[in-house]
Amino acid sequence: MKLDLNELIASPGSKREFSFELPVDDLPFDGVLAYLTPVTVRGAVENHAGLLELHAVISAELLCQCARCLKEFPMPYRCEAAAYLADELEDEDSEDYYLLTNGVADLEEIARDALIFNFEPRVLCKEDCKGLCEKCGKDLNDGPCDCKEDQDPRWLALGQLLENEN
Template identity: 35%
Template sequence: MALSVHDPRAPFVLDVHELGRRPGSMRRVSRDVPAVADLGLGGVVGVPEGTAIRLELRLEAVMEGVLVSGTARASFTGECARCLDPIGGDIVVDVQELYAYPENEPGPEAGEGDLLVIDDNIDLEQPVRDAVVLALPSAPVCREECPGLCSVCGARLADDPSHQHDITDPRWAALAELLADDTNESGSRGAGPTEEM
């Protein structure tokens, strides 16, 4: 993995220079960072861009690099998967990531992406994104007993619990058509003019 230089002004970038490669040295970080774009699940549910994500982190120097652990708290919005009403809520996710010193960068046999590499800073955007997206509900509902929408007309079933449609079972539809045709034919025969003798 190539060493990348991070912009120290970026919201998810933290300075770890002061830890000084001294295993056991530690500091805590509490900060609000704005949510990045497309932080969610395909437009169904997500954290709106710019919404504050609260980070409560512990940065600890270890032999291999810097271990980051803590939590990220965010508010999400979306639509109920059953009735399409707007919903929202809060999630708190655990964040844990080891950032390696350049000399501890994994070799080709270890595969790409095993460790994130430090310059004087670390970038938390990808670990936070991964943790938040995994914690979002894949099929969010406004309430567990939400009945959803009518599959025929789209009406909200919560507004009319007795809502229903008289639908002929498709297995009987052909028979119903035959009966309707037979009724129409017999009706038309009976309604014809009568001849006077």
């Protein structure tokens, strides 16, 4: 969504609210199987004595897959975006600044950047998810499996080492 801020720029102290749905076709995240609701972006741009400040909340319901136990689960997702908008950049290094084109802001670019920046690279069904047994594949959240501890590959390697020495 493009937002024309020329009116806002002309009146310091004013505020322009916005709300839109972000297209997500090009936003595949590891662990996200589907977007169960549209990704909504709600926020406002304020003119603080000539400085344009944007704040927005991005939210959606996601269908995720746990990176450890591979369980599928719905997850409400929410993150925030904050940025300054300017016609020209005074400091090339200021990452929080976005350029306007003839007073028009590209809100989708800002929302997309915030989403990518904030997204956790590893989606887990719960923080202490125990995952699956590497051997038998049992979901260890449901209890321990019957695999014996001494079959740990590290112990096997050690055992072989000792055998070779004898």
